[in-house]
Amino acid sequence: NAGVIQTPRHKVTGKGQEATLWCEPISGHSAxxxxxxxxxxxxxxxxxxxxxxPIDDSGMPKERFSAQMPNQSHSTLKIQSTQPQDSAVYLCASSWDNTGQLYFGEGSKLTVL
Amino acid sequence: GDSVTQTEGLVTVTEGLPVKLNCTYQTTYLTIAFFWYVQYLNEAPQVLLKSSTDNKRTEHQGFHATLHKSSSSFHLQKSSAQLSDSALYYCALGTGNTGKLIFGLGTTLQVQP
Structure with missing residues (x-):
């Protein structure tokens, strides 16, 4: 079984540019x-x-971050006007229940120059 | 608000000796679940242990932890550390049956020969 797939694995952007990260959850997982x-x-x-x-976006910086899930096999995280402080590894996880057992992808490492 | 505290950023132990990673929490929820996630270098975080039962010992891969609601703790222990245990360990709190987890800052375990 394929795990959670995240692309790209590495992304380098210049300050002020946009970055979009993709996530494909495990098939059959609802969250x-x-x-x-x-x-x-x-x-x-x-x-x-x-x-x-969308259930809870309480951790999202409101002004430049947005996330969507247009279908059950695909979610995106978009960061507009990237700043150096946005540099991080962005991890996507999916789960099939609400127990808290998450299955993580390997992450997308974003570097903002 | 809800929070998880891992007091040690780095724990170094000699192979074969016991190891303990500390985890305490604060929450107002009555229904809680606790997890230890482990992340090996260049890999995704994965579940190591989970528990939602007060005072019940949970074991997996030689590690064990007991949820103590009286002291708000879920410490991770192993009687004999192995070189292959070197990794980043996260303690995580799940609240209110949402599936959402609140993580501590993580503890890096280094096992030396």
């Missing part, structure tokens, strides 16, 4: 989560969807 990983902040929750509907 998709986005986390940001840094050494200083650890794993920060950003947002999640259940059955494609």
């Amino acid at each position: 998709v989560f986005w986390y940001r990983q840094t050494i200083v902040q650890g794993l920060e929750f950003l947002t999640y969807f259940r059955n494609q509907a």
Whole structure:
């Protein structure tokens, strides 16, 4: 079985440019989560969807970050006007229940110059 | 708000000796679940242990942890550390049956020969 697939694995952008990260959850999983990983902040929750509907975006920086889940096999995280402080590994995870057992992808490492 | 605290950023132990990684939490939820996730170098985080039962020991791959609601703790222990245990360990709190997890900052475990 394929795990959670994230693309691209590495992305380098210039300050002010846009970055879009993609996530394909495990087939049959009903929930998709986005986390940001840094050494200083650890794993920060950003947002999640259940059955494609946005449920909680309390961790999303409001002005430049947005996430969508247009179908059950695909979610995107878009960062507009990227800033150096956005540099991090962005992790997507999916789950089939609400117990909290998440299956993570290997992450997309974003570097903003 | 809900929070998870991992007091050590780095724990170094000699192979064959016991190891303990600390985790405490704060939450107002009555229904909680706890997890330890492990992330090996260049890999995705994966579940190591999980528990939602107070005072019940949970074991997996030689590691064990017991949820103690009286002291708000879920420490991870192993009696004999192996070189292959070197990794980043996250403690995580799940609340309210949402599936969303709140992670600590993580503890890097280095096992030396």
